[in-house]
Amino acid sequence: MYGNVLPESIAKRLETELTYIQKHEYAVYYWISRCMVRYMNDSGYYVGAHGSVGSVLVAFLLEISDTNPLPLYYYCPQYHYIDFKATALDGFDLPDQVCPVCGCPLKSDGHNIPYETFMSYDGSKMPDIGLIFPVSKQYNEFAFMQELFGVNKIAYAGAIATLQERSAEEYISDYEAKTGDYFTEEQRSYICKKLCGIKQRVDGLYPAELLFCRKG
Numbered sequence: 178m179y180g181n182v183l184p185e186s187i188a189k190r191l192e193t194e195l196t197y198i199q200k201h202e203y204a205v206y207y208w209i210s211r212c213m214v215r216y217m218n219d220s221g222y223y224v225g226a227h228g229s230v231g232s233v234l235v236a237f238l239l240e241i242s243d244t245n246p247l248p249l250y251y252y253c254p255q256y257h258y259i260d261f262k263a264t265a266l267d268g269f270d271l272p273d274q275v276c277p278v279c280g281c282p283l284k285s286d287g288h289n290i291p292y293e294t295f296m297s298y299d300g301s302k303m304p305d306i307g308l309i310f311p312v313s314k315q316y317n318e319f320a321f322m323q324e325l326f327g328v329n330k331i332a333y334a335g336a337i338a339t340l341q342e343r344s345a346e347e348y349i350s351d352y353e354a355k356t357g358d359y360f361t362e363e364q365r366s367y368i369c370k371k372l373c374g375i376k377q378r379v380d381g382l383y384p385a386e387l388l389f390c391r392k393g
């Protein structure tokens with residue numbers, strides 16, 4: 178991405194991060210996350226990332242996170258010209274400029290987030306990598322992880338909600354509206370009572386987690 182010879186400040190940042198990651202044995206978290214994100218991307222879906230990975234250049238380069246934590250800069254992808262001298266509040270705010278080497282519009286990026294911001298001064302904090310997968314594809318991701326690690330190594334954990342009266346009423350009304358088949362009050366309350374308490378999985382932003390079991 179930044180050419181064969183890395184600009185010194187980027188090489189230094191990478192080295193610092195990799196030293197911390199190695200020292201605290203966190204590489205596996207990044208590797209698993211990369212596998213998960215790549216599988217979803219290859220299937221044509223976007224994965225949102227949140228958590229402390231926003232301050233990790235390694236996570237950005239592994240395409241786990243979209244947040245580039247480097248200081249803001251202009252960059253020419255073709256000739257690898259890079260300029261860190263620009264000033265603005267954020268890399269996205271930099272005014273348009275053309276590349277002094279090839280004359281093409283320069284790209285700009287960088288949100289200026291030091292690694293230590295979320296990973297502590299000695300880099301010891303465990304990375305928090307929150308990945309948001311499309312709800313309809315979560316089982317596919319689960320199956321892929323089982324394939325990768327073995328069926329007995331992955332557990333699917335999630336919140337379970339029970340159907341409440343109001344939602345039950347809504348389901349009944351939806352059914353009536355769709356089919357044109359209307360119930361009497363008595364039938365409604367009977368069905369409602371039967372529906373209440375039924376367990377259902379929770380959709381939305383945090384519907385489920387995958388648990389990885391260590392060896393032994």
Ligand SMILES: [Zn+2]
Nearest residue numbers: 253256276279
């Ligand atoms: Zn250029």
